[in-house]
Amino acid sequence: MNSCIICNSKKVKKYKHKSRDNLVLDLNRCLNCGHVFQDPASYVDLYTDGSFSEIARNGNLVPSATKIKELDTKALERYYFYNDFIHSAKSFLEIGSSIGSFLHVLRLNGKNVYGIEPDATYANFSQKQYGLNQSNKLIEEFTSSEAYDMVVSFHVIEHVKDPHLFVRKIGDFLQVKGRILIECPSMDVFLYGDMQKTIWRPHIHYFTFSSMYHLLSQYFKVEDIGIYGNALFAYATKTNGGSFNTTQFNKYKGKSGRIRNLVKFIPQLKLKYKNTNYKQLVLQPLLQKNGKKVINRYKFKSNFFIKDKLYLKKETKKGKIPVTHISYYSAWENAGDTVLSKCVRDSFNRNASFQWQLQKLTAPVTKKSIDAINKDKLVILGGGGVLLPDSNKNSISGWQWSVSKEQLAAIQVPLIVFAIGYNYFKKQNPDNFFIENLKYLIDKSSFFGLRNYGSIAKVKELVGEKHAKKIDYQPCPTTIIRKLHPEIEPKVKSKNVAINVAFDRYEKRFGPNIYDKLSKIALAMKKISEKGYQIYNVSHLSIDNKFELVLDAHDVTYKSVNLQYSLPNEVYEFYNNMELVFGMRGHAQMIPFGLNCKIISLGTHNKIRYFLEDIDALDWFIDVDKPEGLKDNVLDTFDHVIHNEKVIKEKITYHQERNYLITMDNIIRLKNLYRF
Numbered sequence: 001m002n003s004c005i006i007c008n009s010k011k012v013k014k015y016k017h018k019s020r021d022n023l024v025l026d027l028n029r030c031l032n033c034g035h036v037f038q039d040p041a042s043y044v045d046l047y048t049d050g051s052f053s054e055i056a057r058n059g060n061l062v063p064s065a066t067k068i069k070e071l072d073t074k075a076l077e078r079y080y081f082y083n084d085f086i087h088s089a090k091s092f093l094e095i096g097s098s099i100g101s102f103l104h105v106l107r108l109n110g111k112n113v114y115g116i117e118p119d120a121t122y123a124n125f126s127q128k129q130y131g132l133n134q135s136n137k138l139i140e141e142f143t144s145s146e147a148y149d150m151v152v153s154f155h156v157i158e159h160v161k162d163p164h165l166f167v168r169k170i171g172d173f174l175q176v177k178g179r180i181l182i183e184c185p186s187m188d189v190f191l192y193g194d195m196q197k198t199i200w201r202p203h204i205h206y207f208t209f210s211s212m213y214h215l216l217s218q219y220f221k222v223e224d225i226g227i228y229g230n231a232l233f234a235y236a237t238k239t240n241g242g243s244f245n246t247t248q249f250n251k252y253k254g255k256s257g258r259i260r261n262l263v264k265f266i267p268q269l270k271l272k273y274k275n276t277n278y279k280q281l282v283l284q285p286l287l288q289k290n291g292k293k294v295i296n297r298y299k300f301k302s303n304f305f306i307k308d309k310l311y312l313k314k315e316t317k318k319g320k321i322p323v324t325h326i327s328y329y330s331a332w333e334n335a336g337d338t339v340l341s342k343c344v345r346d347s348f349n350r351n352a353s354f355q356w357q358l359q360k361l362t363a364p365v366t367k368k369s370i371d372a373i374n375k376d377k378l379v380i381l382g383g384g385g386v387l388l389p390d391s392n393k394n395s396i397s398g399w400q401w402s403v404s405k406e407q408l409a410a411i412q413v414p415l416i417v418f419a420i421g422y423n424y425f426k427k428q429n430p431d432n433f434f435i436e437n438l439k440y441l442i443d444k445s446s447f448f449g450l451r452n453y454g455s456i457a458k459v460k461e462l463v464g465e466k467h468a469k470k471i472d473y474q475p476c477p478t479t480i481i482r483k484l485h486p487e488i489e490p491k492v493k494s495k496n497v498a499i500n501v502a503f504d505r506y507e508k509r510f511g512p513n514i515y516d517k518l519s520k521i522a523l524a525m526k527k528i529s530e531k532g533y534q535i536y537n538v539s540h541l542s543i544d545n546k547f548e549l550v551l552d553a554h555d556v557t558y559k560s561v562n563l564q565y566s567l568p569n570e571v572y573e574f575y576n577n578m579e580l581v582f583g584m585r586g587h588a589q590m591i592p593f594g595l596n597c598k599i600i601s602l603g604t605h606n607k608i609r610y611f612l613e614d615i616d617a618l619d620w621f622i623d624v625d626k627p628e629g630l631k632d633n634v635l636d637t638f639d640h641v642i643h644n645e646k647v648i649k650e651k652i653t654y655h656q657e658r659n660y661l662i663t664m665d666n667i668i669r670l671k672n673l674y675r676f
Helices: 051-056 065-081 101-108 120-130 163-172 209-216 246-265 278-287 291-315 335-349 367-374 405-410 432-444 453-463 477-484 506-530 542-553 568-576 587-594 606-614 630-642 645-674
Strands: 012-018 024-030 091-095 112-116 148-154 174-185 220-228 231-238 321-327 354-360 378-381 384-387 415-422 447-450 471-473 496-500 534-539 558-562 580-583 598-603 621-623
Touching (some): 065 101, 065 542, 091 101, 101 120, 101 542, 112 120, 120 506, 163 174, 174 209, 209 231, 209 246, 246 278, 335 354, 335 415, 335 587, 354 367, 367 405, 415 453, 415 606, 432 453, 447 645, 453 471, 453 606, 477 645, 496 506, 506 542, 542 558, 568 587, 587 598, 587 606, 598 606
Parallel strands (some): 321 354, 415 447, 447 471, 496 580, 598 621
16 A cells, blocks of 8 residues: 555555454554555455454344343443534434444434444344334445435444545435534544554554544534544534645644553553443543543442442341342342332341341352352342343343252252242243243242232243242332331422333333334323423433433423432432322332322333232323323323322322231241241
């Protein structure tokens, strides 16, 4: 290669470097713009024959649940990081759209979107996952009769042979003054000091601030170039001609050099946090445009780490009777599970003095953890919807606690299964492996309490009459919070209405009509807001805040509350100030109920209906699976519940008392049996 493919300079230096897959690659470095590249003429196409999937995806043609979660998380992070650039655009084309995760986020926000993805399997998967259609083509083959407000492309340009052709082609798809947003690996931060992992055979190009500016300014007006994580981004507006400016180019060239020197200067320590190395932790807040937010996030998580440790120390304070509790106990977890874990312990604490040993439900079960259990008086599993196959997918038990039959047999103390639920989604069917392990669990249990009669019916149907005889009804102790904590401030009337929309396993909850269903719910919230109520969008997991994209799309006025990083008393305080809660998660209905709050259940899962059946309150249920008339159904149910104060208050009080008596009877029975 005699000249730079970006700036055409003849000052090109050839050298070799080892790649992340331990290949020695021939590279070229432009001494003018700083661009690094393989020779495109000798580069082998890795896309059309499926080689890229073999290299980058380890042969996994269909993305795993872990991969989908990773893509969804990154897409939402990108949306918020780039929101200043993209919020005003209405129509988007994404080039190299993978399974459509970013398009999905934009679509939730009411944007018109389309994607092109050369990998046929990934392109087609977007229909199954999000209900989105994509084109299975390379950009050179794609044509469109529509001109878009914005074209976005994340980690694609480094793979194309001719970046100039790529950028010119993007311009063809844009309206007058349309915008382009590109993200790619940064040669300036080079993964914050790891050059070998930066170099990779599928990447032809390695951009710097200056080489990206030189390229885009030939065809666009460059508005901003910066760092996002360990990547380089560029934002530009379509113009009739180029906008290259030598002074600006030299400024970017100087910035590239300063950043590279800074990365080299900071010493590398053997410290990693979620694939983020020490240099990135130090430098990212300095280099990103939202650096203050990054620093504040560091501070928050550091403070919360201490806060959580103090909470758990209090929860495990010394008592007379040693007991193991297996649950989601940490305040880093789903807010509902954290509260539930405490409510289980609080229920038992009313009857004896316990020394609690906490084990995480999804932690690997080992000889060490079984030995720890056997040192205690008994072991309590639950509560929660632990009978489901995918939250901790494993081939050991087939459900959330990955304990084998042999490990269960090794437990020598009484096993109490307390207030768990059957949480399969409607179209999920248990296999024989799960059923056989469930039977063994029931046999092994000294007490097997399911939290609703719907779960009892389902489990009895699976395990047969012999095992069904051992099943008891044990309501979720979150429904009796006020009985467990009479010190909580009395409920007072307000105009506060909370809504929780669950976004875990959203493809199972909503199906391909997700955008229509959520839009109708958001429009109903807008009407309720216009009646003078303050809407709170509440997240039990941080991912639940995705519903805010839909609320924003319909100009709904709301306050955002994330309960994931909250201690139980903080969750109680929030819901105690709500008049009514629309809940999609099980504990977004049971916790408010336990605090005397009116509830309406947004049904996407049988467990929601099961709870309402147990308290004779199906008139508080909205079937989200039926989008026809969904908005009116939400509003009619709201009017029904909000205006029947006396009847609803009596029902809540009655069933709280009933659930409390059942819970105490079950625990006293166990106390008498096992003398604790």
